[in-house]
Amino acid sequence: MEKQLAGETMTPVERQVAAWLAGVFSLRMLGLFMILPVFALYAEHLNGSTPALAGLAIGIYGASQAVFQIPYGLLSDRFGRKRVIYAGLVIFAAGSVLAAVSGSIWGVIAGRLLQGAGAISAAVMALAADLTREEHRTKVMATIGVSIGISFAVSMVAGPLLNSLIGVSGIFWLTALLAFGGIAVVRFLVPDPQDERLHRDTQPVPAQFMRVLRDSQLLRLDFGIFALHLILTATFVAVPHALKDLAGLPPARHWEIYLPTMVLGMGLMVPFVIIGEKRRKLKQVFLGAVGLLTLAELALIGFHAGFWSVGVAMLMFFTAFNLLEATLPSLVAKMAPPDAKGTAMGVYASTQFLGAFCGGAIGGWLNGHFGLSAVFQMAALVGLLWLAVASTMKNPRYLSSYLLNVGPQADEAAAARLALTLTGIRGVAEAVVIADDGVAYLKVDRHALDEAALLAHSVTPAG
Structure with a gap:
C-alpha cells in the first residue's frame, strides 16, 4: 500500500470522503449480496423456475457488471463522476424494483442483469481519487475495501433474517431504497471535485490493457479471483438447499450457520495475513488458503447432509474466502507496474464479476441435472485447478x-x-x-x- 508521507495527516474532508464513499459502496454491495444465501430457495416459488435458471438469476449480475465496470469509469472522465454514479445507482434501483415485482424467474433474471449494469465501482474510485491527495489515497481505498468486506459479512446474516421478516421481494425493495440513499449521500454529503483527471493508480488506462493482459503473473491472479467468485456463487446455489432439505434447518435459521462461521472465519484469517505480510510468507499463506477452500468443497461433497458437518465445512470456507479476498488485491498491487495499478485492478475486478456469473450459471445447471454433490464437485475441481495455477506463481516482491x-x-x-x-x-x-x-x-x-x-x-x- 502507499506509504503515508511523514508528518502529514488526512484532512477532515478526506476522512469524510473515505467514510461517505465507503458507505455508498456498502449500500450497493449489501443489495447485491443479501440475496445470495436466500435466493436459491425463493426461486422455487417463481413461475417458470428451474434450478438452472435459479443459478443464472443468482450470478447474472456478474455478467453485466463485468461488461460495464471499466466503461463506466472511462465515461466518468468525460461526463463527470457524480453524473455517472447517479445514473448507475438509478439503473441499479430500477433492476431491484423489477426483481421485486416479478413473479417469474425471467423477470428476476432481467432485474438482476439490470442491477449489475449499474456498475459504479470505477466511477466511485475515481471520485475518491479526485478528492484526496496522493499520499493518502490508499488509506481511502483501503477504507472502501474494508467496507465491501463488512458488507459481505453482514449480508450473510442479514439476508436470512430479513427474508423471514419481509421476504426476498422485500429485500429487493430495500435494495432499491438503499440505492437512492446512495444517491443522496453523493449529492449532499460528498464534495464536488474541483479537478477531475486521470489517476493511474485507481483508474484503467486503455493504452495499458495489452500490457497488463500479457503479464503472466497478473493473469494468474485474475484467474484466481475468477475462480474464487465462481466457487463462492456456485456454493450458495447449493448450500441453502443442503441446509433446508438435508440438514433440516428452516431458512429463517440459516443465519445460525452463517453468523458464527463468518465471524470465526474472519478472526482466524487475521494471523495468517500478518504472517504473510510481516514474515514475507505471502505465497505460502496464499497456497494454503486455496487448499483450504478446496478442502471445504470436498467436505461439502461428502458431508452436506448434517448441520454440524456443514457448519465445519462453512467455517473452513469462510476462513479461506476471507483470507483470499484480503491477499489477492495485495498481490495484484505488488506485481502490477507502478503506473498501471489502476488498469491491473480494473481487469481484476472484471474477471471477479465474470466468475460470479459463471459460478451461478454452471452451478445452477449442475444442480438441476446432477444434484447438489455435483455443484460441490465442480467447485472442488476449480479449486484444484487454481491450486495448480497458483503454485507456479513467482514469490511476490515485498514492495x-x-x-x-x-x-x-x-x-x-x-x-x-x-x-x-x-x-x-x-x-x-x-x-x-x-x-x-x-x-x-x-x-x-x-x-x-x-x-x-x-x-x-x-x-x-x-x-
Whole structure:
C-alpha cells in the first residue's frame, strides 16, 4: 500500500470522503449480496423456475457488471463522476424494483442483469481519487475495501433474517431504497471535485490493457479471483438447499450457520495475513488458503447432509474466502507496474464479476441435472485447478506502491530524468513519472526507504 508521507495527516474532508464513499459502496454491495444465501430457495416459488435458471438469476449480475465496470469509469472522465454514479445507482434501483415485482424467474433474471449494469465501482474510485491527495489515497481505498468486506459479512446474516421478516421481494425493495440513499449521500454529503483527471493508480488506462493482459503473473491472479467468485456463487446455489432439505434447518435459521462461521472465519484469517505480510510468507499463506477452500468443497461433497458437518465445512470456507479476498488485491498491487495499478485492478475486478456469473450459471445447471454433490464437485475441481495455477506463481516482491506529487514536468525527457533520479534513492525499486500527471508512481521497500531524500522532490513536502 502507499506509504503515508511523514508528518502529514488526512484532512477532515478526506476522512469524510473515505467514510461517505465507503458507505455508498456498502449500500450497493449489501443489495447485491443479501440475496445470495436466500435466493436459491425463493426461486422455487417463481413461475417458470428451474434450478438452472435459479443459478443464472443468482450470478447474472456478474455478467453485466463485468461488461460495464471499466466503461463506466472511462465515461466518468468525460461526463463527470457524480453524473455517472447517479445514473448507475438509478439503473441499479430500477433492476431491484423489477426483481421485486416479478413473479417469474425471467423477470428476476432481467432485474438482476439490470442491477449489475449499474456498475459504479470505477466511477466511485475515481471520485475518491479526485478528492484526496496522493499520499493518502490508499488509506481511502483501503477504507472502501474494508467496507465491501463488512458488507459481505453482514449480508450473510442479514439476508436470512430479513427474508423471514419481509421476504426476498422485500429485500429487493430495500435494495432499491438503499440505492437512492446512495444517491443522496453523493449529492449532499460528498464534495464536488474541483479537478477531475486521470489517476493511474485507481483508474484503467486503455493504452495499458495489452500490457497488463500479457503479464503472466497478473493473469494468474485474475484467474484466481475468477475462480474464487465462481466457487463462492456456485456454493450458495447449493448450500441453502443442503441446509433446508438435508440438514433440516428452516431458512429463517440459516443465519445460525452463517453468523458464527463468518465471524470465526474472519478472526482466524487475521494471523495468517500478518504472517504473510510481516514474515514475507505471502505465497505460502496464499497456497494454503486455496487448499483450504478446496478442502471445504470436498467436505461439502461428502458431508452436506448434517448441520454440524456443514457448519465445519462453512467455517473452513469462510476462513479461506476471507483470507483470499484480503491477499489477492495485495498481490495484484505488488506485481502490477507502478503506473498501471489502476488498469491491473480494473481487469481484476472484471474477471471477479465474470466468475460470479459463471459460478451461478454452471452451478445452477449442475444442480438441476446432477444434484447438489455435483455443484460441490465442480467447485472442488476449480479449486484444484487454481491450486495448480497458483503454485507456479513467482514469490511476490515485498514492495509498496508510493505516490509522490512532483508537479507537471516540462516534457517526457524531463520526466524520465526525474524518474532516474528517484530510482537512485535508497529503497526505491521502480519509478515512473508521467509528465502531464505531475505524479511519480513508485515501488519502494518501506524498511529501507530514505523518505527524506524522496520528499525533497515533492512539490508538497511534509512540514
